[in-house]
Amino acid sequence: MKKRTAILLTTGMVGILLAGCGDSKTGDAKGSGSEKSDKVYEIKLTSNDATTTVWMENMQKASDAIREQTDGGVDIQIYGNGEMLVGDAGLEAVMSDAAVFYFADPNNYGDYVPEWNTICAPYLWDNYKTVEAFTQTDSMKKINEKAQDANVHAVGDSFFVVGTRGVMANKPVAALEDMKKLTLRVPNSTIYTKTFEALGCNYQAMDMSATYNALETGMIDGCENTSGNFVNNKIADSISTPYYSLTNHMVCVVALCCGQGYWDTLPTEYQEIITKEFGKCIAESNETVGNNEEENRKKLEDSGVEIVEIEDLSAFQEAVLPYCETLEGWDEISSEVNNLKE
Numbered sequence: 001m002k003k004r005t006a007i008l009l010t011t012g013m014v015g016i017l018l019a020g021c022g023d024s025k026t027g028d029a030k031g032s033g034s035e036k037s038d039k040v041y042e043i044k045l046t047s048n049d050a051t052t053t054v055w056m057e058n059m060q061k062a063s064d065a066i067r068e069q070t071d072g073g074v075d076i077q078i079y080g081n082g083e084m085l086v087g088d089a090g091l092e093a094v095m096s097d098a099a100v101f102y103f104a105d106p107n108n109y110g111d112y113v114p115e116w117n118t119i120c121a122p123y124l125w126d127n128y129k130t131v132e133a134f135t136q137t138d139s140m141k142k143i144n145e146k147a148q149d150a151n152v153h154a155v156g157d158s159f160f161v162v163g164t165r166g167v168m169a170n171k172p173v174a175a176l177e178d179m180k181k182l183t184l185r186v187p188n189s190t191i192y193t194k195t196f197e198a199l200g201c202n203y204q205a206m207d208m209s210a211t212y213n214a215l216e217t218g219m220i221d222g223c224e225n226t227s228g229n230f231v232n233n234k235i236a237d238s239i240s241t242p243y244y245s246l247t248n249h250m251v252c253v254v255a256l257c258c259g260q261g262y263w264d265t266l267p268t269e270y271q272e273i274i275t276k277e278f279g280k281c282i283a284e285s286n287e288t289v290g291n292n293e294e295e296n297r298k299k300l301e302d303s304g305v306e307i308v309e310i311e312d313l314s315a316f317q318e319a320v321l322p323y324c325e326t327l328e329g330w331d332e333i334s335s336e337v338n339n340l341k342e
Contacts, residue, residue: 041266043076045256046090047103050232051080054292055160055285059103059256062281069273074266076101094152097259101155106255107191112150114328115143116255119159121324122195123317124334125251126341128161128286133340135159139332153263156278160254161286164293166246168230169222172308173245176200176315185211185223195249196224198320212238226252227296228289236305244300245308247316 045063049056056078063076079085085093090102091109110117118124125131134140135158144154167173169182176199183202186192196203204220214220215238223235227244236242256278263271301307310316324330 040072041074041099041270043074043099043101043258044085045076045078045101045103046083046085046093047078047080048082048086049080049103049162051078053080053162053228053232054288055103055162055254055281056080058281058285058288059278062277065277066273069277070270074270074274094257094259097151097261099262101256101258103160103254103256105189105191106159106253107189109147109150109152109255109257110190112152113143113147115146115333117191118324118327118329118333119143120191120250120253121327121330121334122191122198122249122320123313124324124337125161125253127164127251128290130337130340131159131161131251131253132283132286134337137336137340139336143329148260151260153258153260155256155258155263155274156282157275158279158282160256160282161289162252162254163226163228163289163296164248165224165226165250165252166244166248167222167224168235168239168242168244168305170239170241170243171221172243172306173247174308174310176319178245182221183219185214185220192224194323195320198323199249199316200319208233211235215239224249227293227300230305231296231299236300236303242305243308244297244305246310248310248313249316249320 045059047056051057051060060078063078066074066076085098085100085102086104090100090104093100094102094109095112105120106113106116107120119134144157147154167182167184169184171178171181173179173182179196179199179201183204184196185206185208186196186203188205188207193203193205204214206214208223211220211223212235215222215235222239222242224247225233225235230236230244236244266274297307324334
């Protein structure tokens, strides 16, 4: 009964937002050009992430700037902490052209844009600067054209990078064979399960909220995440002898998306303002997160976590390569990314 009620509520929420989207249309289906609308476009920006993270705080600043520059014509309301329309509900809202900007991993849209799975691949990126450089290439522009044809629009024309992922567990990982000794929580996503299967690790796909109990009952030895998230969620408190191993298996790329059909209802002037402000937001967030990596590791160390450096990651990279090669456009994308790396 509870599940059925939740489904009805989700469907009802998307329906309400779709109705709001219809009321906000001006001119033809492509927006009103440079002509300013007298409508107020209310947009829900939704995320699983806490509103206190660097990127969520910067998105609030961008939303405030957009509201000011449009004289209140665009009112972006931010909902973090998984408060509304995340997971399948967030994806449905985007694909249904609801008045929603959804902040989530690009691979959520992999069924519609297969190359967005590829840009989330393990060991593809080295840092946020390479991600940003790739978003300016013709290859990425072609991928985004495919996304738009599939009704997915990346707000800001770029991607957030929210950190580099490592392994927090009760045993250290100094070499690939150490992965076989661990049972780790991973997100319930193919890109993660395939990665850790390739690395030879036992894994349990589960929600982050279930991780604490799983650690305390001994069901798992640890989990993987970014250093910033480990600082904030205090997973180490549930591990008797915590080690944070710098496997660096993913540079975590995240997209802020809406339906292309919804985007096309916004006046061109508003589209330009939103793109500009969220472009600035993404660049500032990425730089701050990149600069905070060392500080976050120091905070973990000060809290009793032992940091484990891995001198050579080549065995890890080779282990996941057969999986990466199955991803759409891997050869072209990985070749271009390697050329961009510093």
